[in-house]
Each structure stands twice: as structure tokens, then as C-alpha cells.
Amino acid sequence: MFLPFLYELRRRGVPVGAQEAVALAGALKAGLHDSSLDGFYHVARALLVHAETHLDAFDQAFLAHFKGMEGAGQQLKDELLEWLKEARERRELTPEERALLEHFDVEELEKLFQQRLEEQTERHDGGKKWIGTGGASPFGHSGNPREGFRVGGEGAEGGGGRMAMKIAGARRYQGYRGDVVLDTRQMAVALRKLRAFAREGVADELDVEGSIAATAKNAGELEVVTRPPRRPNTRVVLLMDVGGSMDPYAHLVSRLFSVAKQATHFKELRTYYFHNCVYGRVFDSPYLVGGISVPDLLAQVGRHHKLVVVGDALMAPYELTMRTNSEGRYDPTEGKEGLVWLMELARHFERSAWLNPEPPQTWRGNTIQAVKNVFDMFPLTLEGLGEAVAHLTKGRMVRGRR
Amino acid sequence: MTSSPSRFRGTDSYLSSEGLQAAVNCALTLQRPLLVRGEPGTGKTLLAEAVAESLGQRLLTWHVKSTTRAQDGLYVYDTVQRLYDSRFGEGDVRDIRRYIRMGPLGESFASKERVVLLIDEVDKADVEFPNDLLHELDRMRFRISETNEDVVAAHRPVVIITSNNEKELPDAFLRRCVFHFIDFPDQELMRRIVGVHHPGLDESLTEQALKVFYELRNFTRLRKRPSTSELVDWIAVLKANGVTNVKLDDNLPFLGALLKREQDLMAVAEAFGRGRRTKA
Ligand SMILES: Nc1ncnc2c1ncn2[C@@H]1O[C@H](COP(=O)(O)OP(=O)(O)OP(=O)(O)O)[C@@H](O)[C@H]1O
């Protein structure tokens, strides 16, 4: 039963493989789950998930897979031991394979497992089945068709598993979900240029050049000079448009986001979302929940932060003039126009850039033109990104301040 | 695979969830490093102490900084000291061993008994650091090239690594670790944590303090939200000064114990008081 669970996880984007499976098998064999589904939940989570961004997917997979099986803890372990035993006793095993299982040599097992896994994914539909069902494979099912472990039934273990279901059902980690990281070296390299360093803190680094100079000046008497180490000093605020017209670019933009998030050379990176135009509030997620009001954001980040906005700046003209308050609500009397909110953002930061996925030929005679008057705009291409980065790293320049 | 005789269940002064206990026990049994992440003040660092205490083993702490390299954890060769000594004729400069200083990782390998090694705030260092670290942890031995000596670990240390979510950690590194994300304590758990640090505290003061604390944490304009340790400290100050009532207004006593930044103090004064600052 636990093996198909791993496939469930993979389907939901949690990258579990042989290494995780073997670790889990080891933990279950050692009885760390105390024969309960509650215990299994915690042990499996500790070993199968490597980042909080996957916790939510784990919870969902767990719910989907173990619903109605709340008494199955003991069986989990029994199944595993049986799996090992049966595999060992199986005649059709090569002596080699049997010896391997005898010792439960984790590394070898893992290799073999991986190999089977690869063969398997070629033959099966996206991995709905786990390494065959029986036959010569030491990783197969027992051979007689058993239907999972629904035998335990509800509450057979005195409430075992209910707690795990409750925890998993609470979806506590939904907010930590992150996009799958894509291979985007080029973007990463472009962003890398954004970094800047400053020497700050305790002077605990040996300044070789300085020491030589000082020693020479000192008529050869040794004089050690130290200095504070270099530290990354770039802080970035990234705002992204998730309005409907951006859909065709969703892929491109999410790539940029994951690269930025991965970048380790920023001292601070804040990312927020908005819809078409900024209306007094930017959000924590593409579903426009959580988040922070623009005045609060500007109170929290300094002028030296680099502001990067990603959006097509395409909208109905009235959207630029619609008045909203800092809660993001429509407020015709007290509110400010969309374009004014954009100006406030642009004015606050010494350096800002707007990245637009629309081709530059289309930047005239529409709302793009209006936004372009507020922000320095660059096409969202590798080249444009490079230009934007160069622009952002130049000295100070405040737009909209006269 | 042998099952470990003793299971970690937290200690009298360290409260742990089932999930955290499971993660620690997985790490102990499978002999893998345990990576704990979570907001500041969620007890990541304290966990290593609790594990060491409950196992009855020595704790070695390696506090990672942005300039830390994996090599520093093994040993450093203090050339500057040697240079000085040679200039000013202190001690025997020819004995290189005198200038080899073991780092925490090196010491954990060299130790005769098994120890708990805390690698605190691993994400502070360079991107390559975690992978370098893995390399050393996998080999469990290293060579001091200056003296041509090999240090081979007699026991694999229990390794606990903490991270503050500042940076993404490399995949290869993550895959080798048992992982646990410590949630920020809810009010109920926080009440128990406060109870551990301030046994017998007046119940109504506890309630009021918790209320203020969570109200402040929900105040979005803060640059740094107060964490568990600030709450514990704040209550200590309240107790010491015989304060019995607290409420979030312009007279909140000793706010400075909860909020450390000038801007945050001002933001709170502005939002909850009438522009007056409270004395901390
Ligand atoms: N589970 C707990 N049981 C008891 N005390 C706790 C617990 N969690 C936190 N504390 C209290 O909070 C303080 C801070 O914990 P600790 O320093 O371990 O946090 P941390 O997660 O390492 O934070 P940082 O990320 O800032 O280093 C502890 O000294 C202790 O007073």
C-alpha cells in the first residue's frame, strides 16, 4: 500500500524516488510509525517531503490515498515485512537478488529499485502502477491480487489514523506551495548581475593587499590589516500581474519567478501579485489573497530596494482611472486612481523596471503607453531582462519626482 | 537496520509535536542529518539542545555565517598567529599542530563518544556550502594536509541542521536530510511554552500577554514580528516589575522587549496609541 502512495505523491508533484522509498522502508521496518496510520503520516512526511512547499501536496495525497483506511497502520508494516520476506523466498529470484534482500543493503536495493522504476515508467501510463504486480520482481505485489488494505476498516485501531486525517485535512501548508523550479540558467545568469555587495560587519577578513602595503610602509615590520567581509546587498520587490490577458505568458512569468526565488544573491526578495493594475493592495498569491497595502509596503521597504514589475499593462482604459482605497476596494471619493497607485510605487524606489511580455511594437496607443510614462519598460525577453538589470544597477534616479 | 533503543519524546523544558518527534527519530534511526526549518523563534536551535540532553550526549554548535566555508568546520590553520609568533618569538613555531584549530565538524568526528552536532542557520552561507558539507558528512573523515594526519570518525554524530528560509537549499542536500518544518506555535502551544519558562504565572496575565502578542503578530506593518523568545523575555520583565495587566494601547509596558526596531515601535505607537511612545 505504501508504494502506490509514493506514486500518488509523484503525480502531485512531490519528487519522491527510490532514495525516499528506501528510507521509508527502513523507518517502517524499525517500527518508527508505532504501527499506526498517525505514526505513518508523520514518519512518511519527514522522509518523503524535503521542503515546506510540498507539504500541502503531501497532505492532499495522504487524504486521497488513505481515506477510509484509518485502521491500516499495522497492515502497513505487515505488508512491508511480507514484501521483504516474500521477495526473499521467491524461487525465481536470482541468488544475487536474494542475497541482496537478505542483507537489505540499502544502496544496492536502491539501484535495483531505480532500474525497475525506469523500466516501469516506460511501460505504464504515467506511473499508476508500482513496479508490476508479482512475477520475478522483488518489488512487485505478492502475486495474488489483493486490493490494497481496506481490510482494517474504520477505527479498528481505536481511533488510529483519525488524527493524521484531521491534520492532513486542515491544509495548513497551502500558503507555502511554490512553483516547480524550471531549468532556467540563462535567466538566473541575467538576474545574477543584479547582485551587489557591501562590506559590513565585524572586520574579520584578512586584507592581503592592505597587509602587504601596511607592512611595507612599516619598514617590513609585520602589520596585519583586516576588513569586514563582503555581503550581498541587493533587495528586490517583485510584483506580478496575474490578470486574464497575462494567461498566455503564465509559463514564462512563473519561470522568472522561480528563478528569482532561487537566487541566493539577494539580501531580500519580496514577491507579490496584482490583477491588471495595482489598486492600493498587492497580494501574496495569484489567487489574490493575503498581501499588503501599498502604503504598508512602502513603509516596510526602503528606496534602495529594486522594484521589478512584470505585466502586460494591457487593460481597459477605465481601469487606470478607477479609484480604490488602500484596502483595494472601490472608493470613488477617498480612493486613488490606478495610475496614481502606480506612480506612488515608481516614485518611492530609486530604481525600478517594468518587464512586459508584449512585443515592443504594440506599446503604443493603448494603456501600455500610459504605464510606460510611469515606469521604464523593457520587453520580457532575455535581452530585455539584461537591459532591465543594467538599468536597475545604475546609480540613483527617481522618476516622477521633479 | 537496528531500531534505536531510546526514542526522542521532547524534554521537560522543550515541547515538541508528534511530527517533530517522528522526524528526530527517523534521523536517529536512519543516521541521516535532520533539517529543521521554520520562522525565527520556533525552537529550532533549542531542539538540538533538547536532543542532546535526552540522549545524554555532548552538544557541539557550529554557527554558520555568510562567510563560513565547509573547510572551516573541519579545522583552520592559523597562519597569522604563526606568522606573529615567528616575528615575536613566542612558543615553538616549528610545531604546526599548535596552529591547527579544530572546527565543530572536525571535533565531532574526532570525539571518542557520539555527539550531537548542531549546524545552525545553514542558509546564511554561500550556495555551495550545503553540498560541501554533505561531502564531508558522507565521508566521515578528513585529512589535515599541513600535518598529514587523518581524522576518522569513530561514531557518526547526530547532525541537526537549521535554516531560516532565507535561501533555497540545493536538491541533493535536501534529499539526504530528514526534513521537518516547525509551525509557529498556536495560542494553545504557546501557553504551554510560556508555562515551561514561567511556571505558576498568573493565569490572567498569561491570557492578556498572549492576546497582545498575537495581536502584534497580526499587525502587518511590522518589519520584524515578535517571536517566542521575545514573548518569554517580555513576560519575564513584566513579572520582575510586578505588572499584572497588559493591553495593546499607548500604555503597553515594556514594548521594547517585544519589538526591537525603532520603526516598529513607532508604527505601533501610531496605530494603537495616540502618537505617544511608551517607555521601554
Ligand atoms: N518548543 C519549545 N519549547 C520550549 N521553549 C521554546 C520552544 N520553542 C521556542 N521556545 C522558546 O523560544 C526561544 C527561541 O527558540 P530558538 O532560539 O530555538 O528559536 P530558533 O527557531 O532557533 O530561532 P532563530 O531562527 O531566530 O534562530 C527559546 O529560547 C525558548 O525560550
Ligand SMILES: [Mg+2]
Ligand atoms: Mg536559532
